[in-house]
Amino acid sequence: MKAIVRAVDDAARQLSIASDTARLDAELLMAEALHIDRDKLILSPPSREVPKRFWSMVKRRSKGEPVAYITGRRAFWNIDLHVGPGVLVPRPDSEVLVASAIEHFEGTEGPKRVLDLGTGPGTLLLAALDIWPKASGLGIDVSRRALAYFAANARRLGFEDRAKFKLGDWAENLIEQFDLILCNPPYVAEGAELGPGVSEYEPDEALFAGETGLDAYRVLAPQLPRLLSPGGLAAVEIGYDQAMPVTQLLERDGLMAKAANDLAGRDRALLLTWV
Numbered sequence: 717m718k719a720i721v722r723a724v725d726d727a728a729r730q731l732s733i734a735s736d737t738a739r740l741d742a743e744l745l746m747a748e749a750l751h752i753d754r755d756k757l758i759l760s761p762p763s764r765e766v767p768k769r770f771w772s773m774v775k776r777r778s779k780g781e782p783v784a785y786i787t788g789r790r791a792f793w794n795i796d797l798h799v800g801p802g803v804l805v806p807r808p809d810s811e812v813l814v815a816s817a818i819e820h821f822e823g824t825e826g827p828k829r830v831l832d833l834g835t836g837p838g839t840l841l842l843a844a845l846d847i848w849p850k851a852s853g854l855g856i857d858v859s860r861r862a863l864a865y866f867a868a869n870a871r872r873l874g875f876e877d878r879a880k881f882k883l884g885d886w887a888e889n890l891i892e893q894f895d896l897i898l899c900n901p902p903y904v905a906e907g908a909e910l911g912p913g914v915s916e917y918e919p920d921e922a923l924f925a926g927e928t929g930l931d932a933y934r935v936l937a938p939q940l941p942r943l944l945s946p947g948g949l950a951a952v953e954i955g956y957d958q959a960m961p962v963t964q965l966l967e968r969d970g971l972m973a974k975a976a977n978d979l980a981g982r983d984r985a986l987l988l989t990w991v
């Protein structure tokens with residue numbers, strides 16, 4: 717058996733104590749250590765020595781550090797984002813916001829102006845700009861570190877002319893209307909248990925929103941109606957058990973909410989449109 721394949725097997729065994737996705741983690745770390753993509757690693761593993769840095773990466777992962785912080789990147793929808801300490805690692809569940817937007821704008825030219833509230837490394841906005849080449853947008857975040865990743869990602873993906881960012885507290889002082897509003901705010905209740913490594917490594921301001929997890933929605937609720945264009949869509953991520961309380965907060969001034977499911981079939985977003 718090739719040394720590389722054996723090392724991935726060994727690492728997957730070691731990581732199974734700390735991670736539910738041990739084999740995937742080991743493959744991603746090896747692919748990164750070899751500077752090849754994971755498909756190539758799986759389909760034709762190279763015959764060479766195991767890079768030394770692979771084992772230090774495995775050690776970091778075994779202590780709970782997210783794979784994306786170790787490799788410095790994470791795929792989201794159709795783009796690759798650079799991420800690291802200080803930003804939330806994009807989650808596949810958030811792709812429901814993008815899929816819902818595609819469905820909403822099907823058969824049209826798509827949104828012209830897109831707003832991403834709590835943009836982090838640019839996750840939702842940059843995915844949207846990749847889908848609709850004529851669109852431009854604004855990403856707002858309260859974290860300077862997150863916006864540094866946003867700027868670097870926008871540049872690397874060639875979107876710097878279409879993707880602007882602003883340091884701010886949600887949409888405070890923003891006077892513009894957008895055809896598409898994407899928002900994945902923090903929605904975890906303070907003190908709630910999260911998966912291994914999440915609260916130890918990922919930033920509190922990206923995760924927690926007060927005692928009930930609803931604080932960010934309370935601020936966003938009065939802002940959304942003035943920001944959404946006629947015929948537009950605001951797609952807001954929620955926790956799987958928050959559809960009812962967040963609907964009560966966000967359905968106001970003529971906005972109507974419909975829940976959308978994640979890959980596991982649980983409520984994961986509210987889709988707001990004008991009645």
Ligand SMILES: C[S@@+](CC[C@H](N)C(=O)[O-])C[C@H]1O[C@@H](n2cnc3c(N)ncnc32)[C@H](O)[C@@H]1O
Nearest residue numbers: 804806834835836839857858859885886900922
């Ligand atoms: C759950 S993360 C989402 C990151 C990214 N949009 C994604 O979907 O992966 C929430 C983001 O909201 C930002 N945030 C928290 N409080 C904020 C506020 N008051 N105003 C603007 N952004 C805020 C955090 O810094 C973080 O980047």
